Amino acid sequence: MPFMFKKFDLLAPIVENICLGGKYYRIRVEAPQIAKIARPGQFCMIRPQYSGESLLRRPFSIAAVRDGELLEFAYTAIGVGTRLISQSLPGQHLLCLGPLGNSFPVVEGSRALVVGGGIGIAPFPFFNRVLNQHRIFPNTYYGARSAEELIYIEELNQLSHILKIATDNGSAGHHGFVTQLLEKDLDESPSDSVIYACGPGPMMRVVKSIAERYGVPAYLSMEETMGCGVGICIGCPIPGVTPDGQTTYYLCCKDGPIFPSTVVMI
Amino acid sequence: MNPDLSVRLGSLTLKNPIMTASGCFGYGLELIDLLDLNQLGGIVSKSLTLHKRMGTPPHRIFETASGMLNAIGIENIGVEAYLNEKLPHLSRYDIAIVANVMGNTLEEYAATAARFRGVRRINAIEVNISSPNTKKGGMHFGVDPELTYQVIRAVKDATDRPVIAKLSPNVTDIVQIAKRAVDGGADMLSLINTLWSLAIDHWNGKPILGNVTGGLSGPAIKPVALRMVHQVSRALPVPVIGMGGIANLFDVIEFMMAGASAVQIGTANFYDPTVSVRLVRELRDYCSMRKIDRISSLIGALQSS
Numbered sequence: 001m002p003f004m005f006k007k008f009d010l011l012a013p014i015v016e017n018i019c020l021g022g023k024y025y026r027i028r029v030e031a032p033q034i035a036k037i038a039r040p041g042q043f044c045m046i047r048p049q050y051s052g053e054s055l056l057r058r059p060f061s062i063a064a065v066r067d068g069e070l071l072e073f074a075y076t077a078i079g080v081g082t083r084l085i086s087q088s089l090p091g092q093h094l095l096c097l098g099p100l101g102n103s104f105p106v107v108e109g110s111r112a113l114v115v116g117g118g119i120g121i122a123p124f125p126f127f128n129r130v131l132n133q134h135r136i137f138p139n140t141y142y143g144a145r146s147a148e149e150l151i152y153i154e155e156l157n158q159l160s161h162i163l164k165i166a167t168d169n170g171s172a173g174h175h176g177f178v179t180q181l182l183e184k185d186l187d188e189s190p191s192d193s194v195i196y197a198c199g200p201g202p203m204m205r206v207v208k209s210i211a212e213r214y215g216v217p218a219y220l221s222m223e224e225t226m227g228c229g230v231g232i233c234i235g236c237p238i239p240g241v242t243p244d245g246q247t248t249y250y251l252c253c254k255d256g257p258i259f260p261s262t263v264v265m266i
Numbered sequence: 267m268n269p270d271l272s273v274r275l276g277s278l279t280l281k282n283p284i285m286t287a288s289g290c291f292g293y294g295l296e297l298i299d300l301l302d303l304n305q306l307g308g309i310v311s312k313s314l315t316l317h318k319r320m321g322t323p324p325h326r327i328f329e330t331a332s333g334m335l336n337a338i339g340i341e342n343i344g345v346e347a348y349l350n351e352k353l354p355h356l357s358r359y360d361i362a363i364v365a366n367v368m369g370n371t372l373e374e375y376a377a378t379a380a381r382f383r384g385v386r387r388i389n390a391i392e393v394n395i396s397s398p399n400t401k402k403g404g405m406h407f408g409v410d411p412e413l414t415y416q417v418i419r420a421v422k423d424a425t426d427r428p429v430i431a432k433l434s435p436n437v438t439d440i441v442q443i444a445k446r447a448v449d450g451g452a453d454m455l456s457l458i459n460t461l462w463s464l465a466i467d468h469w470n471g472k473p474i475l476g477n478v479t480g481g482l483s484g485p486a487i488k489p490v491a492l493r494m495v496h497q498v499s500r501a502l503p504v505p506v507i508g509m510g511g512i513a514n515l516f517d518v519i520e521f522m523m524a525g526a527s528a529v530q531i532g533t534a535n536f537y538d539p540t541v542s543v544r545l546v547r548e549l550r551d552y553c554s555m556r557k558i559d560r561i562s563s564l565i566g567a568l569q570s571s
């Protein structure tokens with residue numbers, strides 16, 4: 001098999017698991033094999049080693065690689081799986097399968113516009129760092145419900161040409177949708193831009209239509225409930241169109257999670 | 267001590283009783299950088315239909331207590347693409363390869379099975395008459411003794427490979443269905459497929475699965491599967507392949523004691539992708555430890571009380 005498809009299934013020791021405020025958490029695990037080959041936008045399937053009746057692992061974007069061997073994930077505790085992860089302690093282990101899926105393409109010589117909504121900001125600390133290594137300093141647009149739900153602000157600020165924030169209740173940055181900030185900047189100069197987005201469904205729909213209106217390429221990190229994360233259950237369909245115009249289902253885990261906005265139907 | 271792990275299922279011999287279940291291991295090639303396929307007894311393909319099939323809309327997966335619901339809708343690349351694109355790669359491995367077939371009509375079942383005529387690397391045809399996730403075919407055949415008979419007969423006539431009928435647990439009398447499958451020419455029986463089920467999102471009052479209903483699998487269904495394997499293997503002289511919630515060594519032993527000559531691992535692959543190869547190793551260690559020379563001596567070893 002080509003090196004790029006290599007994946008590892010590790011029992012990864014947890015070194016840190018902290019609440020960032022509200023339902024937002026950050027967890028770091030030792031997984032050097034995965035950390036060494038991971039690319040931004042890829043994800044891992046994770047689960048606490050012992051998790052009772054909850055069997056399936058859950059997909060999480062790799063939020064950062066620290067010291068070359070720690071994997072960091074940022075997550076919100078919403079249901080049974082994420083709650084169990086939030087209760088895991090350092091010294092315990094996570095089952096961690098990865099790195100999985102494709103990654104955000106770095107388009108040299110372009111202006112990168114990075115758009116994150118809610119926990120959809122998760123892949124961008126990692127991606128922005130890699131962009132910086134290519135001497136690309138992105139405009140980062142980050143939308144959240146309120147000021148309390150903003151995470152990674154300092155790091156994103158450092159890794160961006162400019163970081164623009166929007167909140168639903170106006171408690172920080174622009175009062176309104178993050179896509180309004182994106183649209184305003186594209187209005188001023190659309191040329192050579194590439195959009196990278198990850199966030200809730202409604203946000204992704206607006207990003208797709210903005211990209212089409214301004215004629216700029218956009219890469220969307222899509223979400224669908226996953227059973228396996230590796231293409232063996234056929235359980236994570238993303239409705240889309242083939243190059244010859246037929247409707248189809250792509251698999252979020254294997255064909256994605258990142259898709260050009262032109263191929264997905266959302 | 268080097269225990270003999272091989273099992274015989276009629277004309278089919280497996281080097282060990284661990285197979286991967288249809289729909290739970292992709293086309294067999296997805297995990298080759300994570301595990302050594304050569305360790306397995308065999309693999310069963312995703313259900314294949316005559317033409318490529320698109321499957322049901324999202325969501326297709328939902329986790330429930332000790333199990334999961336799925337409604338994939340038999341999305342698959344079709345039998346032709348399987349033969350051209352997957353089988354040549356799979357053929358490099360020294361394992362049994364079972365093609366699982368499905369159709370909407372008797373004719374489609376037969377035509378799909380017929381495509382494997384003379385295809386040497388296909389060791390058996392498993393007939394899916396038990397999937398609850400399609401409007402036609404699948405479980406519609408497997409819950410009716412007469413249709414079961416007819417579809418197995420049609421496949422048997424169309425193929426030169428051993429035929430395995432894969433049975434549905436969604437019936438009142440599993441033995442009656444199993445009998446008609448054997449009357450129709452089934453050389454083996456595999457059971458069970460998933461239990462027909464429903465999950466509701468109480469926030470919005472809608473079904474969670476895009477197809478409304480789905481099939482329940484995983485450890486939650488193991489006791490049902492064990493009971494059915496036990497009943498059917500006692501009632502009929504054909505080899506039985508057991509599955510339903512197998513996730514560890516003791517599950518395998520229990521299924522064999524209940525009467526299974528081999529087992530298939532389904533849902534466990536999703537959360538523990540190397541489980542099947544590990545089970546082969548553990549089975550070997552278990553036999554050594556318990557001084558069992560031949561694993562086949564466990565088959566049907568359940569004591570009456």
Ligand SMILES: Cc1cc2nc3c(=O)[nH]c(=O)nc-3n(C[C@H](O)[C@H](O)[C@H](O)COP(=O)(O)OP(=O)(O)OC[C@H]3O[C@@H](n4cnc5c(N)ncnc54)[C@H](O)[C@@H]3O)c2cc1C
Nearest residue numbers: 058059060061074075076078079080081082122223224257
């Ligand atoms: C490629 C990919 C990367 C992801 N990266 C991250 C990440 O970095 N951080 C993070 O917090 N989340 C991420 N998610 C979403 C995360 O996987 C889900 O939130 C998680 O699976 C929910 O599990 P649960 O057991 O807590 O919820 P469940 O008990 O399964 O469900 C509780 C509620 O969450 C909803 N839900 C279930 N699955 C998902 C899902 N996949 N997406 C959205 N809502 C869901 C359900 O509809 C339900 O309302 C990612 C998803 C994908 C597909």
Ligand SMILES: Cc1cc2nc3c(=O)[nH]c(=O)nc-3n(C[C@H](O)[C@H](O)[C@H](O)COP(=O)(O)O)c2cc1C
Nearest residue numbers: 287288289313336394458459483484510511532533
């Ligand atoms: C996601 C999923 C897809 C499945 N697809 C098929 C299929 O295509 N054909 C088939 O005969 N059985 C299919 N099955 C049923 C399994 O092969 C198996 O019979 C069942 O899941 C019980 O075993 P388990 O509890 O170990 O998963 C599927 C099961 C799951 C969970």
Ligand code: FES
Nearest residue numbers: 227229231234253
């Ligand atoms: S999650 Fe299993 S195929 Fe994508």
